[in-house]
Amino acid sequence: MTVPGGDLGALLGLMATPVFREVERALRLRRAQPLEPPSLELLRERPTALRGETDAPPRLQPPVARVEVEACTGCAQCVEACAMGALAVEETACVDEEACIGCGACIVVCPSDAITLTTT
Secondary structure, eight states, X not given: XXXXXXXXXXXXXXXXXXXXXXXXXXXXXXXXXXXXXXXXHHHHHOGGGGGTOOSSOOOOOXXXXXXXXXXXXXXXXXXXXXXXXXXXXXXXXXXXXXXXOOOOHHHHHOTTOOEEEEOO
């Protein structure tokens, strides 16, 4: 494996020098530490911890734009405002729920207030 300006061995050698360590300290850099495996006690108490399952509540779904078809005039201002390309207009606007990130840019430009954000 090579790195810009030299090979990996040269880079690792540079990282071991006192000057590099001084730079690390001056910038308050910390080297990554390896993750500890789950403790045996934790695994005995909650066997699902090994699979990453927790007792935490499920995450909320991100918001998605919804178009009220009766209110939409088909002006396509929302299509132009959407940076993700999640909107299209046939007779009225429609949302690609997979592409929508719920930013709300379409809501701001809609002159007929036909677009809302929802999590369901």
